[in-house]
Amino acid sequence: MRIGIIGAGRMGAWHARNLAGFADGHTLLIHDAQYEAAESLAKAVEGTAWHCTDELLEAVDAVVVAIPAAVRTEAFPRAVEAGLPVFCEKPLAHTAGAARELAAVAAAAGNDRVQVGFQRRCDPDYLAVRDRLGRGDLGRLLMIRCTAFDHAPPPAGYETSSGDIFADCLIHDIDAVHWLTGQRTVSVRADEARIGEQPPGDGVAVATALLTLADGTRAVLTASRFNPYGYDHRAELLGTRDSLTIGLDERTPLRSPFTSGTGTPAHPAYTGFTDRFARAYEEEMRAFLRLARGEAPSVCPPGEAVLAQEVADAAAGSAATGALVTLPDPPGA
Numbered sequence: 001m002r003i004g005i006i007g008a009g010r011m012g013a014w015h016a017r018n019l020a021g022f023a024d025g026h027t028l029l030i031h032d033a034q035y036e037a038a039e040s041l042a043k044a045v046e047g048t049a050w051h052c053t054d055e056l057l058e059a060v061d062a063v064v065v066a067i068p069a070a071v072r073t074e075a076f077p078r079a080v081e082a083g084l085p086v087f088c089e090k091p092l093a094h095t096a097g098a099a100r101e102l103a104a105v106a107a108a109a110g111n112d113r114v115q116v117g118f119q120r121r122c123d124p125d126y127l128a129v130r131d132r133l134g135r136g137d138l139g140r141l142l143m144i145r146c147t148a149f150d151h152a153p154p155p156a157g158y159e160t161s162s163g164d165i166f167a168d169c170l171i172h173d174i175d176a177v178h179w180l181t182g183q184r185t186v187s188v189r190a191d192e193a194r195i196g197e198q199p200p201g202d203g204v205a206v207a208t209a210l211l212t213l214a215d216g217t218r219a220v221l222t223a224s225r226f227n228p229y230g231y232d233h234r235a236e237l238l239g240t241r242d243s244l245t246i247g248l249d250e251r252t253p254l255r256s257p258f259t260s261g262t263g264t265p266a267h268p269a270y271t272g273f274t275d276r277f278a279r280a281y282e283e284e285m286r287a288f289l290r291l292a293r294g295e296a297p298s299v300c301p302p303g304e305a306v307l308a309q310e311v312a313d314a315a316a317g318s319a320a321t322g323a324l325v326t327l328p329d330p331p332g333a
Contacts, residue, residue, distance in 0.1 A: 001026045001292065004060035006053060006075050008032035008041040011089050011117075012066035014274055018285045019064075020045035031056045033067075057082050062292040069163060070094040077105045085113035085292035087285075090175075091167055092116055092305045096313040103302035115288050115298045116305035118175045122287055123280035125246045129237065130180050138239025141181060144219040145236045146173035149227035151253075151271055153205065165192060165207045165223055166312040166319070173221045174211070174315075175300070175308035176235065183213035184307060187326045190315035209315045229253035230269030231276050247276070 003026050005016045016028055028047030032038040038049040050056040053075055057063065062085040065076050069091050076093075079086045086106075092099040106114050120126045132138065148169050159168070178184060189210045194203030204226040211219040232254060234247030248254075253269035270276040290296040307330070314325040 001061045001289070002029060002059060003027070003292075004029045004031065004050075004056045004063040005041070005047075005066065006031050006056070006063060006079075007066035007068075007089075008034070008037040009066065009068075012064065013041050013044075014281065015064050015066060015087070015285060016041055016045045016047065018282050020047070021282075022286070022289075024289065029056050029060055053078065057084065060084065062288070063087070064288075065089065069167075073098055073102065076102050080106045080111045080114060081109045083109070083111060085115075085288070086111070087115045087117065087288045088302075089117040090305060091163060091171055091309050091312070092302060093309075094163065094167075096306065096310045099302075099306045099309045103306050106302050112301070113291050113294075113298065114302050115284075115291055116300045116302060117284065118172060118179070118300045118305065118308070119277055119280040119284045120172060120176045121179055121299050122283035123246075123277060124283070126176065126180070126235075126280075129235075129244050129246055132242075132244065133180060133237070137242055138237060138244065139241030141217050141237065141239045143217065143238045144177055144180070145238075146170075146177070146219065146221045147232055147234050148173055148221065148223040149232040149253075150223075150225050151227055151229075151231040153225040163312075164316055165205050165225065166190065166209070166315040167309065169225070170207060170209060170221050170223050170315065171308050171312040172233075173219075173223075173235070174209075174311045175305070177211060177213070177219045177221075178304070178307060179300075180235075180237075181213060181215075181217060183215050183217060184330070185211045185219075185311045185314075185327055186214050187212045187324055188311055188314045188318055189324045190318040191322075192316075192319040207315075207319065209318075211311065227253060229255065231272050232270070233273070233276055251276075 005012050030038040030042040031050045042049040063079045065088045192207040207223045209221040230253030236245045250267045287299045318325045
């Protein structure tokens with residue numbers, strides 16, 4: 001397959017390297033607004049750098065759209081309307097309204113081979129817990145609690161192109177809650193702040209959100225852009241028969257001073273998302289290849305990504321006003 005990579009930044013490079021590492025013999029065609037970046041990545045993955053997006057789209061069998069959310073509203077529609085299988089990084093767009101428009105473009109084009117990049121849907125542990133939930137092993141689910149603590153804050157100006165702490169960080173947990181439970185969010189109350197003097201200099205961004213799901217289950221989401229010990233992203237699920245956790249292992253950057261020794265993990269702590277979710281990102285690209293070959297449906301269609309983004313936007317609104325925000329019923333509900 002000839003696979004186009006639009007965007008040679010952090011995520012485009014990560015997906016390109018994963019694709020290049022597979023034994024499928026794919027050819028990678030790389031485009032970036034900064035041609036030098038495309039050339040550098042193409043050299044690293046034995047691909048080819050391309051100057052023009054439209055020419056690349058005519059030459060490929062599938063495409064990965066990994067440019068910042070704020071500038072996706074041109075490349076994504078062109079790829080979808082060309083009938084190509086499209087992988088698009090999350091969030092689908094820079095606002096929920098723009099995301100709805102992009103999802104509508106895919107629907108109008110009749111292109112159901114679109115996958116949005118919520119990689120936790122491909123993580124083996126998340127998949128195993130979803131299976132157990134589906135079998136009823138936990139009984140009646142009562143609560144989900146998610147931790148999203150980054151090791152280091154993003155660079156200055158990152159939120160302008162990629163979204164705030166809800167749209168960029170907690171949106172992963174929002175989507176995971178929806179996907180794990182099969183329930184949508186009906187209301188959200190959230191809060192955010194900047195605390196202390198740690199990087200990025202004007203305080204650490206922290207946020208909380210309480211989601212009420214359609215069946216009454218509560219999900220409590222917590223996020224911080226700075227954790228001195230490492231990257232700590234995990235989930236806990238409490239049911240009437242059992243409780244489970246996802247992501248709590250020997251590399252979780254969490255210490256207990258009440259156990260023997262120092263409480264410091266024996267293994268190196270996770271340092272970032274490509275470390276913690278390395279397997280999930282590989283499986284995500286494998287899922288996209290299956291979608292592109294017509295072997296399996298999308299693991300994350302655009303409409304489901306829009307639902308997560310609408311909740312993220314509602315959380316940001318709640319944090320700004322302090323009010324409970326009720327989500328409207330989806331069309332046809």
